[in-house]
Amino acid sequence: MKTALLQLCSSDDPAENLATVRDMMAEAAGQGARFILTPEVTNCVSTSTTRQREVLQHEEDDQTLAGLQDQAAALGVWLLIGSLGIKTHDADGRFANRSFMIDPQGQIVARYDKIHMFDVQVSDAETFRESKNYRPGDRAVLAQTDFGAVGMTICYDIRFPHLYTALAQAGARILTVPAAFSPVTGAAHWQSLLRARAIENGCWVLAPAQTGTHPKTRGKTRHTYGHSMVVAPWGEVVIDAGTDPGIHFFDLDDSSVTEARRRVPSLTHVRPFDGP
Numbered sequence: 001m002k003t004a005l006l007q008l009c010s011s012d013d014p015a016e017n018l019a020t021v022r023d024m025m026a027e028a029a030g031q032g033a034r035f036i037l038t039p040e041v042t043n044c045v046s047t048s049t050t051r052q053r054e055v056l057q058h059e060e061d062d063q064t065l066a067g068l069q070d071q072a073a074a075l076g077v078w079l080l081i082g083s084l085g086i087k088t089h090d091a092d093g094r095f096a097n098r099s100f101m102i103d104p105q106g107q108i109v110a111r112y113d114k115i116h117m118f119d120v121q122v123s124d125a126e127t128f129r130e131s132k133n134y135r136p137g138d139r140a141v142l143a144q145t146d147f148g149a150v151g152m153t154i155c156y157d158i159r160f161p162h163l164y165t166a167l168a169q170a171g172a173r174i175l176t177v178p179a180a181f182s183p184v185t186g187a188a189h190w191q192s193l194l195r196a197r198a199i200e201n202g203c204w205v206l207a208p209a210q211t212g213t214h215p216k217t218r219g220k221t222r223h224t225y226g227h228s229m230v231v232a233p234w235g236e237v238v239i240d241a242g243t244d245p246g247i248h249f250f251d252l253d254d255s256s257v258t259e260a261r262r263r264v265p266s267l268t269h270v271r272p273f274d275g276p
Contacts, residue, residue, distance in 0.1 A: 001147050003252045004033035007228040007241045009212040012046035014055055018067045025068075028247050029075040035147065035252065036072075037080040037208045039228070040097070040155050040180040044085050045210060047220040049133055056095060058087045065100065073106030078145055082178025082208055083114065083154050085134075094135040099152050099178060101143040109144065112152035113137025116160055122184045130156070140166055148173040148254055151203070155179040158193045161200060168201035168267055173257045175203045179225075180210040186225025191237065198231040202261040204252060205231040211243050233260035 006024050010017045021038055028036050043064040046052050059065060064084055072079040079102040086096045097114040115138065117131035140163060143150040151167030151174070158177050167175060175197060181190055198205040211226025228241035228248060233256050241248045261267065 001034050001252045002032045003035040003206070003250055004028035004031075004037070005206065005208040005228045005230065005239065005241065005248045006036065006038045007209060007211050007226060007245050007248065008039050008042065009214060009224075009245045010039075010042060010045045010210060011215045012044050012048070012051050012055065014043040014064050017043055018064045022067060022071045024247055025071050025075060025077070025079070028249070029077050031247075031249065033077065033249060035078040035080075037082060037176065037178065037206055039082040039208045039210045040178045041085055041210065042082055045180060045214045045222055045224070047222050052085060052095065052133065056085045056087050058089070059098070062086060069102055069106040069108070072102045072104065076104045078102065078104060078147070080150070080152075080176055080178070080206075080208075082176070088135065090135055092135070095133055096137070097130075097134050097154060099154055099176070101145070101150065101152065103145070110141050110150075110152060112141035112154070113139070114154040114157065115140070115163065116156045118156040122182050126182065126184060128182070140170075142167060142170050142172055147252065148257075151175045153177050155181065158197060161197065164197045164201055164203075165267070165270065168203055169270070172201070173203055173254060174252070175201065175205045177205060177207040178209070179207055181225040183223050183225045186227065190225060190227060191229065191240070194229050194231050195235050195237065198233055199235040201267065202233045202257055202264070204233055204257065205229070207231075209241070211241075211245060233257045234263075
């Protein structure tokens with residue numbers, strides 16, 4: 001099945017980003033893509049909590065979500081919205097970092113809230129505290145599609161292999177890792193982590209990413225690593241999209257999952273063990 005990753009450099013303006021993604025979806029579908037994937041925080045990349053509170057919406061009111069559902073239905077494609085920043089009704093006012101699987105009728109068939117929060121000090125100049133503004137999810141999600149079961153994850157989740165093993169053991173043959181990766185950790189770890197998750201689980205790993213220098217918000221600039229990636233179940237890198245925004249196509253072949261798992265059936269060899 002022809003599949004397309006969209007590599008974006010999103011701004012802090014959801015309406016602008018929606019228009020960009022809708023156009024890219026139309027181009028991808030016009031070239032035969034039946035499954036399209038977007039990166040993490042497709043609707044808004046911002047370093048300002050104030051700006052996020054101005055432009056983010058609750059799921060039921062979110063115009064990006066509604067617009068992308070409409071576009072998926074108009075084009076008759078499956079769509080993974082890598083994630084949207086979504087307001088919640090939680091008392092502490094934190095957002096959700098939520099991924100959506102949309103079917104060709106424009107219906108939401110699965111939603112996943114990012115479990116692992118990126119609370120790190122990458123360097124003296126670069127610190128992230130995702131949990132300050134986003135509340136973590138608490139449930140692994142498997143999306144059922146007509147081309148196979150898809151294990152939905154987001155960005156920093158990639159560092160927690162037990163999540164991916166659980167998804168694969170539950171039936172996932174495809175793992176999605178939409179991201180807005182730091183350039184520092186991206187250069188050091190991105191490809192290695194994605195290949196490891198593919199090899200360990202005999203799954204396709206599809207990782208659409210944000211890229212480049214995002215427009216300034218309140219005087220601060222955000223940089224992301226890019227390099228949207230597709231890794232086959234045997235560990236081969238099928239796509240490395242580099243650092244330019246754009247559309248990247250590949251053929252998603254389920255038989256390669258069966259073959260990789262036949263050759264090394266490690267998922268059937270997982271054993272319980274006592275702690276150290």
